[in-house]
Amino acid sequence: MADGPLMPRRRDMHPVPFDPDYKTSISRSPRWPLLSMESTPSEETGPRFGASLLGPLDNNLIMNYSADGSPAIGERILMHGRVLDEMGRPVPETLIEIWQANAGGRYRHVKDGYLAPLDPNFGGCGRTITDAEGRYQFLTIRPGAYPWPNRANDWRPMHIHISVFGHAFGQRLITQMYFEGDPLIARCPIAATIKDRGQLERLVAPLDMSHARPLDFLAYKFDIVLRGRRQTMFENKPEGM
Amino acid sequence: MVQPLDTLIETPSQTAGPYVHIGCIPSFAGVEGVYPQDLGTSPIAEGAQGQIITITGSIYDGTGWALRDAMIEAWQADAAGRFPGQDGADPAVSGFCRFAADKDSGLFTLRTVKPGATPARGGAVQAPHISLWIVARGINIGLQTRIYFGDEDNSNDPLLSRIEQRPRAETLIAKPDGEGQYRFDIRLQGDGETVFLDL
Ligand SMILES: [Fe+3]
Numbered sequence: 001m002a003d004g005p006l007m008p009r010r011r012d013m014h015p016v017p018f019d020p021d022y023k024t025s026i027s028r029s030p031r032w033p034l035l036s037m038e039s040t041p042s043e044e045t046g047p048r049f050g051a052s053l054l055g056p057l058d059n060n061l062i063m064n065y066s067a068d069g070s071p072a073i074g075e076r077i078l079m080h081g082r083v084l085d086e087m088g089r090p091v092p093e094t095l096i097e098i099w100q101a102n103a104g105g106r107y108r109h110v111k112d113g114y115l116a117p118l119d120p121n122f123g124g125c126g127r128t129i130t131d132a133e134g135r136y137q138f139l140t141i142r143p144g145a146y147p148w149p150n151r152a153n154d155w156r157p158m159h160i161h162i163s164v165f166g167h168a169f170g171q172r173l174i175t176q177m178y179f180e181g182d183p184l185i186a187r188c189p190i191a192a193t194i195k196d197r198g199q200l201e202r203l204v205a206p207l208d209m210s211h212a213r214p215l216d217f218l219a220y221k222f223d224i225v226l227r228g229r230r231q232t233m234f235e236n237k238p239e240g241m
Numbered sequence: 242m243v244q245p246l247d248t249l250i251e252t253p254s255q256t257a258g259p260y261v262h263i264g265c266i267p268s269f270a271g272v273e274g275v276y277p278q279d280l281g282t283s284p285i286a287e288g289a290q291g292q293i294i295t296i297t298g299s300i301y302d303g304t305g306w307a308l309r310d311a312m313i314e315a316w317q318a319d320a321a322g323r324f325p326g327q328d329g330a331d332p333a334v335s336g337f338c339r340f341a342a343d344k345d346s347g348l349f350t351l352r353t354v355k356p357g358a359t360p361a362r363g364g365a366v367q368a369p370h371i372s373l374w375i376v377a378r379g380i381n382i383g384l385q386t387r388i389y390f391g392d393e394d395n396s397n398d399p400l401l402s403r404i405e406q407r408p409r410a411e412t413l414i415a416k417p418d419g420e421g422q423y424r425f426d427i428r429l430q431g432d433g434e435t436v437f438l439d440l
Binding site for chain 2: 006010025
């Protein structure tokens with residue numbers, strides 16, 4: 001290993017596993033403490049995916065499910081940002097996958113039966129690989145808010161689900177991007193599983209007119225930080241020192 | 242006042258939700274045609290060296306009900322204990338697999354090669370194991386755990402040795418169940434709760 005161990009996860013900066021306001025978490029959260037120890041090669045290595053994986057429309061959700069060349073319905077947006085590690089270094093060549101509801105708030109999934117219609121030209125998934133500076137971008141439509149069975153009248157704010165690999169299996173992360181100005185964020189029990197307000201705000205993408213294209217799409221910026229790795233000159237000390 | 246630290250904080254996790262398959266295993270969700278095939282359908286290709294094994298199990302919630310909407314990822318070394326990308330690693334072992342609990346039965350199946358023991362820092366040797374990462378609706382941050390094997394010598398494994406309550410170590414050990422077959426159930430909560438990891 002050229003690098004040292006992964007920096008321990010700061011669990012207080014993540015959502016709490018057990019949160020009674022998010023009812024499904026009640027029966028799906030472990031009760032016993034996690035077994036904490038320094039990472040091993042099993043966590044410090046991980047799958048790598050090359051650009052040969054990607055098709056030309058993989059990061060274009062407006063067109064990648066189109067049956068007849070028609071674009072998906074909705075407010076056209078560019079979602080872009082960088083993937084960094086906790087040391088502030090870019091994470092290049094890492095796979096990012098996203099999935100989302102359509103503009104009406106309906107998912108193309110066998111288990112989603114919401115009243116809103118499916119868009120025949122919208123599948124709802126996309127993927128890309130970061131460039132040498134850790135940058136990525138997706139062209140998509142802004143997803144609609146949708147109701148879900150939890151408390152009597154809970155609605156998910158507009159959000160895009162994001163999965164990132166990093167370069168180590170121990171960096172694996174799934175999160176959600178919210179949109180600046182959405183009043184449903186403050187009412188959402190899933191967003192509220194993050195107890196540190198500053199951390200929740202990091203999931204809210206600002207409108208970024210510097211990347212919007214006139215007469216075409218708006219842009220939202222979403223940077224992602226993965227766990228870093230310790231690197232010190234004392235890492236390879238002999239046993240017992 | 243002190244100088245600010247120059248480190249960032251990891252982006253907080255959020256639940257993968259009930260529709261994680263759309264993004265990660267689109268064919269499971271009924272989304273066809275965006276990608277030629279799902280990612281990580283098998284950790285091995287034709288010609289992988291070592292013993293082919295099949296691990297079957299379920300993920301149970303605190304009420305004893307098997308999850309039907311979970312997604313699991315596995316990561317492992319090859320039969321000689323080398324991780325993909327390391328010198329001499331078996332080119333037929335990608336080591337990575339994604340699979341879902343069946344939407345009717347909740348059963349999952351992982352077919353792979355049995356990994357070899359792997360070296361760790363300080364001269365330690367880790368017993369053969371497969372790392373798992375589990376996400377689902379109601380899981381706010383992905384759960385890490387490991388599959389060890391009941392027919393291997395696990396006595397000197399550094400991670401298993403750290404489990405203070407010895408009966409709990411059993412939750413990480415797949416039970417042999419016929420030639421090349423193992424059973425490995427995961428309990429998120431309650432009696433026999435699986436040991437989940439923070440490393
Ligand atoms: Fe969602």
